Amino acid sequence: MNRKELFEKKPRIKINDKVSYCPTSAAMELIGGKWKSVILTHLIEDKKRYNELRKEIPGITERTLSLQLKQLETDGLVIRKVFTKKPPLKVEYSLTDFGQTLTPILTSIIEWGLRAAETKGEFLLDE
Known part of the structure:
Protein backbone atom coordinates (compact mmCIF):
# COMPACT_ATOMS: atom_id res chain seq x y z
CA MET A 1 0.00 0.00 0.00
CA ASN A 2 1.46 3.38 -1.02
CA ARG A 3 1.45 6.51 1.15
CA LYS A 4 -1.53 8.06 -0.63
CA GLU A 5 -3.65 4.95 -0.02
CA LEU A 6 -2.46 4.84 3.59
CA PHE A 7 -3.40 8.48 4.11
CA GLU A 8 -6.84 7.94 2.56
CA LYS A 9 -7.55 4.91 4.78
CA LYS A 10 -6.55 6.93 7.88
CA PRO A 11 -5.12 4.03 9.86
CA ARG A 12 -4.36 4.36 13.51
CA ILE A 13 -0.64 4.36 14.28
CA LYS A 14 0.75 2.68 17.39
CA ILE A 15 4.11 3.79 18.78
CA ASN A 16 5.25 3.13 22.35
CA ASP A 17 1.85 1.62 23.19
CA LYS A 18 0.19 4.94 22.33
CA VAL A 19 -2.31 5.05 19.49
CA SER A 20 -2.33 8.11 17.23
CA TYR A 21 -4.87 9.02 14.59
CA CYS A 22 -2.52 11.21 12.58
CA PRO A 23 1.09 10.78 11.38
CA THR A 24 1.96 14.14 12.96
CA SER A 25 0.83 12.89 16.36
CA ALA A 26 2.86 9.72 15.85
CA ALA A 27 5.97 11.77 15.01
CA MET A 28 5.46 14.00 18.03
CA GLU A 29 5.32 10.90 20.23
CA LEU A 30 8.99 10.44 19.35
CA ILE A 31 10.30 14.01 19.14
CA GLY A 32 7.70 16.13 20.94
Missing part, protein backbone atom coordinates in the same frame (compact mmCIF):
# COMPACT_ATOMS: atom_id res chain seq x y z
CA GLY A 33 8.10 17.96 24.19
CA LYS A 34 10.26 20.83 25.28
CA TRP A 35 13.69 19.17 25.15
CA LYS A 36 13.84 16.22 22.73
CA SER A 37 14.23 18.26 19.55
CA VAL A 38 16.73 20.55 21.29
CA ILE A 39 18.86 17.57 22.31
CA LEU A 40 18.63 16.11 18.81
CA THR A 41 19.75 19.37 17.18
CA HIS A 42 22.86 19.38 19.35
CA LEU A 43 23.70 15.88 18.10
CA ILE A 44 23.33 16.70 14.37
CA GLU A 45 26.95 17.66 13.80
CA ASP A 46 28.77 15.19 16.02
CA LYS A 47 28.62 12.89 19.01
CA LYS A 48 28.58 14.57 22.43
CA ARG A 49 29.34 13.60 25.98
CA TYR A 50 26.69 14.12 28.64
CA ASN A 51 28.44 17.14 30.19
CA GLU A 52 28.88 18.75 26.78
CA LEU A 53 25.13 18.55 26.25
CA ARG A 54 24.50 19.98 29.73
CA LYS A 55 26.72 22.99 28.95
CA GLU A 56 25.21 23.53 25.50
CA ILE A 57 21.60 23.39 26.70
CA PRO A 58 21.12 25.98 29.44
CA GLY A 59 17.94 25.57 31.42
CA ILE A 60 17.68 21.79 31.23
CA THR A 61 18.08 19.96 34.52
CA GLU A 62 20.39 16.97 34.85
CA ARG A 63 17.42 14.73 35.62
CA THR A 64 15.47 15.91 32.57
CA LEU A 65 18.48 15.53 30.27
CA SER A 66 19.09 12.03 31.56
CA LEU A 67 15.44 10.99 31.19
CA GLN A 68 15.12 12.49 27.71
CA LEU A 69 18.34 10.83 26.52
CA LYS A 70 17.08 7.48 27.82
CA GLN A 71 13.76 7.95 26.01
CA LEU A 72 15.48 8.98 22.77
CA GLU A 73 17.69 5.89 23.08
CA THR A 74 14.68 3.64 23.73
CA ASP A 75 12.95 5.13 20.68
CA GLY A 76 15.98 4.36 18.50
CA LEU A 77 16.90 7.98 17.73
CA VAL A 78 20.05 8.19 19.86
CA ILE A 79 22.77 5.67 20.58
CA ARG A 80 24.68 5.67 23.86
CA LYS A 81 28.23 4.37 23.66
CA VAL A 82 30.10 3.57 26.86
CA PHE A 83 33.90 3.42 27.03
CA THR A 84 35.04 1.47 30.08
CA LYS A 85 38.61 0.42 29.37
CA LYS A 86 40.01 2.80 31.96
CA PRO A 87 38.46 5.17 34.50
CA PRO A 88 36.84 7.61 34.42
CA LEU A 89 33.83 6.16 32.64
CA LYS A 90 33.20 7.92 29.33
CA VAL A 91 29.78 7.99 27.66
CA GLU A 92 29.03 9.48 24.25
CA TYR A 93 25.69 10.10 22.59
CA SER A 94 25.09 10.28 18.85
CA LEU A 95 22.25 9.99 16.39
CA THR A 96 21.37 6.57 15.05
CA ASP A 97 20.82 6.12 11.31
CA PHE A 98 17.09 6.53 12.02
CA GLY A 99 17.80 9.64 14.11
CA GLN A 100 19.86 11.11 11.26
CA THR A 101 16.76 11.04 9.05
CA LEU A 102 15.50 13.91 11.24
CA THR A 103 18.42 16.18 10.28
CA PRO A 104 16.68 18.00 7.39
CA ILE A 105 13.56 18.50 9.52
CA LEU A 106 15.50 19.79 12.53
CA THR A 107 17.57 22.08 10.29
CA SER A 108 14.34 23.51 8.86
CA ILE A 109 13.00 24.07 12.39
CA ILE A 110 16.23 25.87 13.33
CA GLU A 111 15.93 28.12 10.27
CA TRP A 112 12.27 28.82 10.99
CA GLY A 113 13.14 29.64 14.62
CA LEU A 114 15.71 32.19 13.42
CA ARG A 115 13.13 33.71 11.06
CA ALA A 116 10.57 33.82 13.87
CA ALA A 117 13.08 35.63 16.09
CA GLU A 118 13.76 38.16 13.33
CA THR A 119 10.07 38.68 12.58
CA LYS A 120 8.37 38.35 15.96
CA GLY A 121 11.12 38.88 18.52
CA GLU A 122 14.72 39.90 18.95
CA PHE A 123 18.14 38.43 19.52
CA LEU A 124 19.61 39.06 22.96
CA LEU A 125 23.40 38.99 22.89
CA ASP A 126 25.55 38.72 26.01
CA GLU A 127 28.16 41.43 26.16
